[in-house]
Amino acid sequence: xxxxxxxxxxxxxxxxxxxxxxxxxxxxxxxxxxxxxxxxxxxxxxxxxxxxxxxxxxxxxxxxxxxxxxxxxxxxxxxxxxxxxxxxxxxxxxxxxxxxxxxxxxxxxxxxxxxxxxxxxxxxxxxxxxxxxxxxxxxxxxxxxxxxxxxxxxxxxxxxxxxxxxxxxxxxxxxxxxxxxxxxxxxxxxxxxxxxxxxxxxxxxxxxxxxxxxxxxxxxxxxxxxxxxxxxxxxxxxxxx
Amino acid sequence: xxxxxxxxxxxxxxxxxxxxxxxxxxxxxxxxxxxxxxxxxxxxxxxxxxxxxxxxxxxxxxxxxxxxxxxxxxxxxxxxxxxxxxxxxxxxxxxxxxxxxxxxxxxxxxxxxxxxxxxxxxxxxxxxxxxxxxxxxxxxxxxxxxxxxxxxxxxxxxxxxxxxxxxxxxxxxxxxxxxxxxxxxxxxxxxxxxxxxxxxxxxxxxxxxxxxxxxxxxxxx
Numbered sequence: 001x002x003x004x005x006x007x008x009x010x011x012x013x014x015x016x017x018x019x020x021x022x023x024x025x026x027x028x029x030x031x032x033x034x035x036x037x038x039x040x041x042x043x044x045x046x047x048x049x050x051x052x053x054x055x056x057x058x059x060x061x062x063x064x065x066x067x068x069x070x071x072x073x074x075x076x077x078x079x080x081x082x083x084x085x086x087x088x089x090x091x092x093x094x095x096x097x098x099x100x101x102x103x104x105x106x107x108x109x110x111x112x113x114x115x116x117x118x119x120x121x122x123x124x125x126x127x128x129x130x131x132x133x134x135x136x137x138x139x140x141x142x143x144x145x146x147x148x149x150x151x152x153x154x155x156x157x158x159x160x161x162x163x164x165x166x167x168x169x170x171x172x173x174x175x176x177x178x179x180x181x182x183x184x185x186x187x188x189x190x191x192x193x194x195x196x197x198x199x200x201x202x203x204x205x206x207x208x209x210x211x212x213x214x215x216x217x218x219x220x221x222x223x224x225x226x227x228x229x230x231x232x233x234x235x236x237x238x239x240x241x
Numbered sequence: 242x243x244x245x246x247x248x249x250x251x252x253x254x255x256x257x258x259x260x261x262x263x264x265x266x267x268x269x270x271x272x273x274x275x276x277x278x279x280x281x282x283x284x285x286x287x288x289x290x291x292x293x294x295x296x297x298x299x300x301x302x303x304x305x306x307x308x309x310x311x312x313x314x315x316x317x318x319x320x321x322x323x324x325x326x327x328x329x330x331x332x333x334x335x336x337x338x339x340x341x342x343x344x345x346x347x348x349x350x351x352x353x354x355x356x357x358x359x360x361x362x363x364x365x366x367x368x369x370x371x372x373x374x375x376x377x378x379x380x381x382x383x384x385x386x387x388x389x390x391x392x393x394x395x396x397x398x399x400x401x402x403x404x405x406x407x408x409x410x411x412x413x414x415x416x417x418x419x420x421x422x423x424x425x426x427x428x429x430x431x432x433x434x435x436x437x438x439x440x441x442x443x444x445x446x447x448x449x450x451x452x453x454x455x456x457x458x459x460x461x462x
Contacts (some may be wrong), residue, residue: 082369084369099373099383100374103379
């Protein structure tokens with residue numbers, strides 16, 4: 001469903017993505033991890049065109065991402081959840097969630113509102129329809145953000161460190177929603193440090209360092225018998241606690 | 242003491258007799274300021290959007306243009322429009338020249354205010370909007386402008402108040418606006434304090450409602 005072929009990207013002189021090859025199948029959950037600066041956020045942001053790449057190809061559901069004429073259409077099928085939530089502060093939770101439905105999918109208002117309410121209930125925020133983001137906790141805001149993406153009924157959900165900006169107590173409420181999505185068969189790419197989540201639902205774990213993919217394996221193999229030395233080094237540092 | 246009081250009341254009576262001139266001046270100030278506010282506001286808004294856009298050449302050109310006019314006195318700009326443009330073949334009466342100069346300077350200041358409001362919106366929201374498939378125009382209309390507008394209202398109104406006061410420069414090219422009417426009245430009633438206090442009240446009557454309204458708008462949000 002997503003195919004990276006020799007993807008290259010530079011930020012000026014910095015070769016931030018180096019000949020990335022990766023296939024993500026429909027229904028697969030791929031977790032991408034690695035140290036800061038490894039390019040994992042840049043990688044996921046290339047998928048929906050938030051970052052542009054210079055070399056290689058990136059095809060999502062048969063459409064090349066580099067082809068800007070199709071970008072809007074492609075983005076309707078790609079949900080993206082940001083580390084900083086990025087909710088619209090001047091709109092209520094329900095308005096946040098229904099905006100794209102009304103203006104992009106062109107759904108009639110009543111239908112959009114019905115779907116929006118259903119999804120907010122699904123993420124556990126059935127009592128927060130008319131709350132503004134400023135009135136919600138971080139975990140609640142992120143759940144609204146997830147609902148906002150899900151409302152568009154995307155084929156693929158992309159998560160860029162969804163829990164990294166949350167207080168520890170709120171991380172689980174968001175991960176629970178994501179686990180639910182994975183179990184429902186959503187195709188997901190998740191950039192995260194939450195290894196427990198990876199172990200529970202990932203089909204594959206991708207470890208990136210300095211712009212390249214160092215190792216890709218199934219969770220059990222990845223965590224118990226990493227092949228690459230750099231992977232072992234990384235895991236030993238983060239699994240200490 | 243009694244004599245000065247009677248004399249003062251006499252002067253006040255004379256000033257009141259001059260009310261046609263003063264009202265005419267007030268009317269001219271209102272009209273020419275209104276044109277400057279409306280035309281300058283609309284043009285300035287468009288310039289501001291261009292200034293804050295990612296098209297670097299456009300942003301640079303608009304910035305250079307507005308910097309020139311924001312960095313020079315309105316009076317000088319007015320003289321250029323009225324005295325120097327005719328040499329390039331553009332003949333203007335003083336009202337048109339005044340309206341053009343005021344609209345232009347207003348647009349330049351509004352442009353910077355609008356641009357700074359747009360820039361103040363965190364880019365993450367716009368990325369989220371883009372990621373959900375909203376077009377550039379939709380992002381501007383639904384996400385950026387509602388928030389930016391709320392933010393810049395106080396600065397905008399402040400700018401318009403300044404414009405009303407700056408409008409007195411058009412007296413230099415012969416328009417009979419409020420300040421000029423003051424000069425006319427003071428020829429006959431040589432009490433500068435009295436006459437220009439009345440003129441001051443005239444400006445205050447125009448400006449205060451704007452300031453009050455701006456504060457109310459701010460509180461509403």
